Amino acid sequence: MSEGPVVTATDLRKSYGDTVALDGVSLSVDAGEVFGLIGPNGAGKTTLVRALTGTTAVEGEARTFGVRPADADRSRVGLLPQEFSPPERLTPRELLAYYGGLYDESRDAESVLADVGLSDDADTWYEELSGGQKRRACVGVALVNDPDLLFLDEPTTGIDPAGRRDLWELLEGLAAGGTTVFLTSHSMDEVEALADRVGLLRDGRLVAVGTPADLIGEHGGPARLVVGTADPAATDAGAEAIRVAGFRVERGEGELVVEGVTPADLGRAVAALDDAGVAFESLTWTEPTLEDVYLRLTGEQFEGAFTPGASVVDGEEAGTEPGEGEVEDVVAGSEVDG
Numbered sequence: 001m002s003e004g005p006v007v008t009a010t011d012l013r014k015s016y017g018d019t020v021a022l023d024g025v026s027l028s029v030d031a032g033e034v035f036g037l038i039g040p041n042g043a044g045k046t047t048l049v050r051a052l053t054g055t056t057a058v059e060g061e062a063r064t065f066g067v068r069p070a071d072a073d074r075s076r077v078g079l080l081p082q083e084f085s086p087p088e089r090l091t092p093r094e095l096l097a098y099y100g101g102l103y104d105e106s107r108d109a110e111s112v113l114a115d116v117g118l119s120d121d122a123d124t125w126y127e128e129l130s131g132g133q134k135r136r137a138c139v140g141v142a143l144v145n146d147p148d149l150l151f152l153d154e155p156t157t158g159i160d161p162a163g164r165r166d167l168w169e170l171l172e173g174l175a176a177g178g179t180t181v182f183l184t185s186h187s188m189d190e191v192e193a194l195a196d197r198v199g200l201l202r203d204g205r206l207v208a209v210g211t212p213a214d215l216i217g218e219h220g221g222p223a224r225l226v227v228g229t230a231d232p233a234a235t236d237a238g239a240e241a242i243r244v245a246g247f248r249v250e251r252g253e254g255e256l257v258v259e260g261v262t263p264a265d266l267g268r269a270v271a272a273l274d275d276a277g278v279a280f281e282s283l284t285w286t287e288p289t290l291e292d293v294y295l296r297l298t299g300e301q302f303e304g305a306f307t308p309g310a311s312v313v314d315g316e317e318a319g320t321e322p323g324e325g326e327v328e329d330v331v332a333g334s335e336v337d338g
């Protein structure tokens, strides 16, 4: 395993006409590190991957293994582009033989097929594979030269949950063995699970870089208690009781969202509801995730998600009708019947 950064970028810039795709991106990725790149559609992720793999010309300086990407030893780099359409009338086994043949040395096709979970479909034409099986085959192609540096642009799109987890395990194993992985994904759980460090790209700029834990600590916002309330009267009474107990509370339809509740606060919050005789149907405590970081830093909202800090606090702020906000499904947390 080599020492020091395997990938470096200094002030990368790229425009397509008036569209600025990269607006001064600098980063470095060390050997054996999994770097996760996230950001909204059009943020510049694919352009950055292309810059780092030498498939598009950019301003600034990009280096892989210390040389310009176009000059890097191709046998050491694997690339799964976002759009990759191998020949339709080849089977996964043939595809691996075909792409493996481009290198002086390549991995045994059977072991790659096993790695990506395609051993049973190894002799089906590519065009007859399901979407997820196709993507597995494409991941296999990126692995066939046993690369030291692997670029994966949205590798698990279309792959079922079990298959995604298998691929995560595979990537973790590769990284543990010293492979450097540069991963872009729209799946926050994927990036949180895999990445040692995460970079968030927005409008061509890297607006945050850090470990998932650091980014969540810095930008994820507070832990929350969501109280499912039985009826509007209970929602009103619950909001008041929680507020009086000193918490910051927001109201949604049939629920209250109490922000900044630590595990040590839970008892006091529940006691406030009980003391006020407020009937509640559920209690869910959630800690912030990388998804919260993403939402806060991009200003995006998932449909149905409420806007942190933008609705009723102390019942005073205007502009939000009860029922307007709705909290997304619980991602991590515990439910307690009330």
Ligand SMILES: Nc1ncnc2c1ncn2[C@@H]1O[C@H](COP(=O)(O)OP(=O)(O)OP(=O)(O)O)[C@@H](O)[C@H]1O
Pocket: 016, 019, 020, 021, 039, 040, 041, 042, 043, 044, 045, 046, 047, 048, 082
């Ligand atoms: N070949 C091209 N010609 C013109 N504009 C382009 C081209 N490629 C990308 N762009 C523009 O550059 C910007 C960045 O695109 P890019 O594909 O890098 O974003 P992305 O973050 O990968 O998006 P997505 O999440 O949708 O894959 C977008 O505004 C896009 O429209």
